[in-house]
Amino acid sequence: MTKKSELHNLVSSINNGSTLALCGFTLKGACESVLKEIENRFLSEGVPNNLTLLHAAGHSDRVNGLEHLAHKGLVTRIIGSHWGLAPKWGELIQTNQVEAHCLPQGQLTHLFRAMAGGKPGNFSKVGMGTFVDPRVEGGKMNDKAKANEGIVEVVNILGEEYLFYKEVPIDVCIIRGTTADEAGNITMEEEALKLEAISVAQATKRFGGKVIVQVKNYVEKGTLPPKDVVIPGIYVDHIIQSGDPLREHRQTASAYYNPVYCGRLREPLQDAPPLPLDVRKVIGRRAVKELYPDAIVNLGTGIPGDTIGPVSSEEGILGQLNLTIESGVIGGQPLGGTDFGIARNAEAIIEHPYQFDYYTGRGVDITFMGIAEADSSGNVNVSKFGSKTVGCGGFIDITQNAKKVVFCSTFTAGGFDIKVEEGKLFISKDGKFKKFKENINQITFSGDFSKGNNQEALFVTERAVFQLTEQGLMLTEIAPGIDLERDILSQMEFEPILSPDLKEMDRDIFLNDRMGFEKEFFDTGYNSGLLIHA
Missing domain, CATH: 3.40.1080.10 (Glutaconate Coenzyme A-transferase)
Known part of the structure; x- marks a missing residue:
């Protein structure tokens, strides 16, 4: 030594x-x-x-x-x-x-x-x-x-x-x-x-x-x-x-040592307070509606890592999901912020490269990821923008190989004032920076590669939902209280395809009470167990 x-x-x-x-x-x-x-x-x-x-x-x-x-x-x-x-x-x-x-x-x-x-x-x-x-x-x-x-x-x-x-x-x-x-x-x-x-x-x-x-x-x-x-x-x-x-040997940024984080103890999760009903939670709620029983899920950092787990817990469906994190964590309730990468009550913690073997082998049913910029072809940038050089992390490995990608992001950035009240969205002031741009600074997700990979890709924001099609981004849903021209089209650098079935986002996303998504979730089908008796 x-x-x-x-x-x-x-x-x-x-x-x-x-x-x-x-x-x-x-x-x-x-x-x-x-x-x-x-x-x-x-x-x-x-x-x-x-x-x-x-x-x-x-x-x-x-x-x-x-x-x-x-x-x-x-x-x-x-x-x-x-x-x-x-x-x-x-x-x-x-x-x-x-x-x-x-x-x-x-x-x-x-x-x-x-x-x-x-x-x-x-x-x-x-x-x-x-x-x-x-x-x-x-x-x-x-x-x-x-x-x-x-x-x-x-x-x-x-x-x-x-x-x-x-x-x-x-x-x-x-x-x-x-x-x-x-x-x-x-x-x-x-x-x-x-x-x-x-x-x-x-x-x-x-x-x-x-x-x-x-x-x-x-x-x-x-x-x-x-x-x-x-x-x-x-x-x-x-x-x-x-x-x-x-x-100098802290277990995580927030904890010197917590036995829950390494799986030595389990703690009750039902007592966690609900997230406040803000723009981030609205995005997380709409994204959660893409889930189904037993889905194998990956969560990216930012809005996905901070909201998908807590919202799923509030809605009573967390126990029927297989949440995973690129770091090697499977199951449990993921943490966010500088403690992203770990979970409370994980079911398994495997080595980092083997988690990516499963990811690149198309083992993930749905991944939830953030975006910084997107263009009309469905290309996404999260790695380099403005004066910031961030890098891609595991974003490319995961998004290129998941069966379905749900991008979660605010519609604009920089000083917006948006309120959620009485089942509607109210925008007093929009952000200074448009996120849906004619040209993005760097391609971290390729829309063309995704389309060639028979992959489903959704873009979920607080006011609009888009789907990636062969022709480009298609607007499929808008939030209640939102004006299509003023709040969406004028805040984009390109005009998206408008779905012939354009509809309003579910109002329960914008209410203070639970969405009541549990019934809809289980109506999609549920496997009650793996064990087969010989």
């Missing part, structure tokens, strides 16, 4: 120009003790420097996680999927102070696994037609990246086109567990997620790199149950026992 007092020397062994891999999901898995030491040494001594930083999921809470490495010169190239909760990284990328490549989160988890198995990379159809496709932007997020070689190529396999994500050899990785024994075996009993830690460790060893693991506890060899070991000691080079786990 490397003691806290020896951490400085360990960080000193990271060579300039190395490729450093991290494994985290917001603050889940964040190795604060090690990351802070790297930051401190760089600020005081200027080393290590010129690193390539490789990570799959977004890995920050706006302050911690990989934000510790967001210093000009410390990292000169970053390869990741999401920086929405990493404002310092967003600034470095936007101002061309670092070469930035954005790849789909699931493909990065699979790339770690492919590299671990000795493969030169990973091929997939995920990303085709989006900004990741080298015929579009190749995942290059700024001019500095565009001046250098890309990581994605188009290849032909058995007469079909795929994207090939090329290997990125790793010199050092920093991952996290709860307990290590003297042989380096690592368990994760108090971690909220398993993530892709074992794949990152294996990939690092494949290239002869060093595996550093931060833990809370250090115990005698042979005292850990073998089936609880997530990372075997043969993969581990250095163990760091955090000296300040309350601040």
